[in-house]
Amino acid sequence: MPPQLLPASAAAFAPRATSVNVVLGSKVEPWLTQTLKRINRIKRPLNSVPQHQRCLTETLSSPNAIWTLASLMLPKAPDSELRKDSNPLIEAIFNFQLLHLEAYIVHVDMVLRNEVAYKLTPDAIESLIEYHKDIHCVNAKASTYDWSEKDQQCKKLHEDFVQAINKFVFTTHVSALEGLEEDGMGELLSGKSEDVKNAVMNLIKPLLPPPPRIVDVVRQPPLLPSSPANASMWSGPTTPSSLPAPVDSWRVLPSSPASTSADSQASIWASIAMTEVQLPSPTPSYSQPAFSQPYSSAGLYYSSPVVTAPLPHLSLPSMLAPHCGAGYNSFGWDRYQEYTTTM
Structure with missing residues (x-):
């Protein structure tokens, strides 16, 4: 174009200008x-082009060659000063005015x-400026x-509108001259008035x-494992409490017919003294120390205590002789097995 x-x-x-x-x-x-x-x-x-021109x-x-491009329905006062009435017709009469562009x-x-250019009259420009400001x-x-x-932003918004409305020029096709009347007056036809309304209202910008x-969110850097305990709220997610805690290998006891857990068994065995356990003694075919150390020499693994019954205190023949009046041969050392079984 x-x-x-x-x-x-x-x-x-x-x-x-004095001439168009x-x-x-x-x-x-x-x-x-x-x-x-x-x-x-x-x-x-x-009869010729120069005569037409x-x-x-x-x-x-x-x-007197003034054209009416469009008509705007604008409020007479700010929203806070408008009249309130139950009749919409009364509100329209008292609160709105018709401004002809x-x-x-x-x-x-x-x-x-092939176009015609229009410029708003000074009176129309002044009316729009007053509406925009007041x-x-x-x-x-x-x-x-x-x-x-x-x-300051509102003042600049009004100044920009004053510049824009003074620069506003509406152009349309030359066929608009068909609406020309006597003395050069006229109005736009074929719905062009709606285009003028939209163009003028687009110059009235909102206040943004x-x-x-x-705001930048300051995030605390991740803490090392050696951080204090009160900073645990910034650490990663913890292990759910429903999961069982890991058990050290040295705390596990050998299998037992009891139904208690390993920790309860360990606490029970630790609270029972060596002398409180009474078990039938095996045949004394070997010598057994009075007690055994419950921990191994390495000190890392727990071993079950070897429980032994105290050996029966046997009286020697020399100790029984003065009381029983029996000699060595009469005591009956050949009946040693009977004494050990009855005791």
């Missing part, structure tokens, strides 16, 4: 001829882009939370608060 060429009168804060820039092609469209004949009170010859330029350059034509191009900014400040630069600051 060829570049858009606009006159100096279309720039921001530029006054309206009109560029026509080598051939005039029939609809343009019919439109110019309809709006002219005085019959003028329209002169008639259209004089018509659009008239001070009036503009004038600054450029007509029927050669390169109503929109007040509602925006009331609907957002406070931060340190809120007033700054995003929340991201």
